[in-house]
Amino acid sequence: MDFVIPENKTKGMLEEIITLRRHLHQNPDLSGKEAGTSKIIQEFAKSHSEVEIVSDLGGAGLALIYSFPEEGPTVMIRCELDALPIEEPNQFSHRSLKKGISHKCGHDGHMAIVAGILPWIKTQAIKKGRIILFFQPAEETGKGALQVLKDVKFKALKPDYIFALHNLPGEPLNSIITVEDAFSCTVLSFSIQLTGKQSHASEPENGINPAVAISRIITGLNDFRIPDENNPEFALLTPVYLNMGDKAYGISAGKGELHYTIRTRSEEAMEVLKKKILNLVGSICTDEKLKFNIQWFDHFLATVNHAKCNEIIKEVAIKNDYQLITKPHPFKFGEDFGWFSQHTKAAMFGLGAGINVPALHHNDYDFPDEILQTGIDMFTSIIQKILNSSEEP
Structure with a gap:
């Protein structure tokens, strides 16, 4: 089947996804202590789709699994649960309610994007394969991915592909940024x-x-x-x-x-x-x-992008008419997604968060709600392309 842009998107759900993002922002958890955040995601999942829930992966990690009728590839979409030990000076209504803890890397937005895939799943006529939405603990300390990979419950999931994104302040709003080979250092x-x-x-x-x-x-x-x-x-x-x-x-x-x-x-x-x-x-x-x-x-291992996964990202970005930017060298930050790229076909891409906005880990940073739909559309397009393909994983 030829790949087309998914017709049934989640734009009608966008206000609810924004509400979820801001609720997550108000209730941040530090690395290794994300049980409260995981519970919020589980409650959202139960109200929006019939998925199998596997919890306590490598700590507070959470997998939401949706299986289609026929055998096929398993596509995992990964995001992060944890926040940072940074006091928030912002005074907007959804500011952090926890003293000295706040989402200053945008993991609240990443989670909302991945959770936003759930309403889309219910509308699809996909016949084969599985979708796993994975919420990873302890990314900021570089410990979470390795803990997850050692967990027998995660080993049993056996994804064929893993994709992730990271919002990037300083890049054009809603642009898609790729890097050949390694995405991060x-x-x-x-x-x-x-x-x-x-x-x-x-x-x-x-x-x-x-x-x-x-x-x-x-x-x-x-x-x-x-x-x-x-x-x-x-x-x-x-x-x-x-x-x-x-x-x-x-x-x-x-x-x-x-x-x-x-x-x-x-x-x-x-x-x-x-x-x-x-x-x-x-x-x-x-x-x-x-x-x-x-x-x-x-x-933090270098996140090495698999060539096939990178090509899929580029193709869906172009077909969704998003600005595609290819960088000549890896980003300088660390990302423990690199541990997954050692074991599975995987790739991470950047999502432009705007040019003149606070940088990641700055105390006045806040994830821009304007890019939530773009992240959802990218992931749903990636899933559709892989699960509707006749190619072997």
């Missing part, structure tokens, strides 16, 4: 604990103060930076936290700590950078007679 964070010897401030020669080592490490790490996004060896090292000693002026510090987040285009490049960091820190600490310990955490 590999991101990793690390901490360095330095241990020397505390002494009296008047006798620093009797101790081992980490100050000089910290200075040398920061300078050395800065030399590893290749911030030019057009350079294939791109590497970004960002210092995020530094601490040394105490505010006790009679004491020469004996301990110090540094935290960084680092970004590269691939896992291979990340491994090379990690070795360079270890060699640098080890050499400096030997010189300065310090003990050290490095811990690595918050690992």
Whole structure:
């Protein structure tokens, strides 16, 4: 069957989807604590479609499953449940009701888009395959996707394709943004604990103060930076936290700590950078007679887009008459959707959130309701194209 734009869209439901989005915005949950958000989605699902519900996936993860009569491909559409530990200064009526927690990455909008697929499903004459709407926990910490993939309940779902989107402030409203190969970078964070010897401030020669080592490490790490996004060896090292000693002026510090987040285009490049960091820190600490310990955490794999999935995204964007923008290199942010792209045919695309709007993770950001319908139309078109195709997955 040839692919056509779905005739029965959800525009009549749009006001209800907007209401859902704003309700989610008012009731945010932090990573790993999304039970309340998951419950909101389940209640919405039960009132709009007869779907199988699989809950508690890798934590508060939730899958809504709709099976058509005949065997066919399984298309999963994924979004994120969690919010951020950011106080919201906005004063609009749907501002966060939870102190110090708010949806500043747009996951409320992503969830509303995916939930907005439910009313569309009921109108379809699709005969084969399955649709799985998946609401993932703990994306912001980089832990959720991996936890989900280890869950036997998720393994049993066996999707053939997984698609996701991310809203992108700074891009034209309702535009669709694709990237060949990797959509987003590999991101990793690390901490360095330095241990020397505390002494009296008047006798620093009797101790081992980490100050000089910290200075040398920061300078050395800065030399590893290749911030030019057009350079294939791109590497970004960002210092995020530094601490040394105490505010006790009679004491020469004996301990110090540094935290960084680092970004590269691939896992291979990340491994090379990690070795360079270890060699640098080890050499400096030997010189300065310090003990050290490095811990690595918050690992986001690069989101590698499958070529076939990327082509489907481009085709449906063009047929829906949306502006299509192809970027020459991955976005610098991390996205733990990359763990899914390691196991299944998968792709993520960007959805333009407007040019002159607050950036992601800024405290005055709010997901634009104007792009909800575009996200719904993109996903429903992707689903229809795959499930109405005669091709094997």
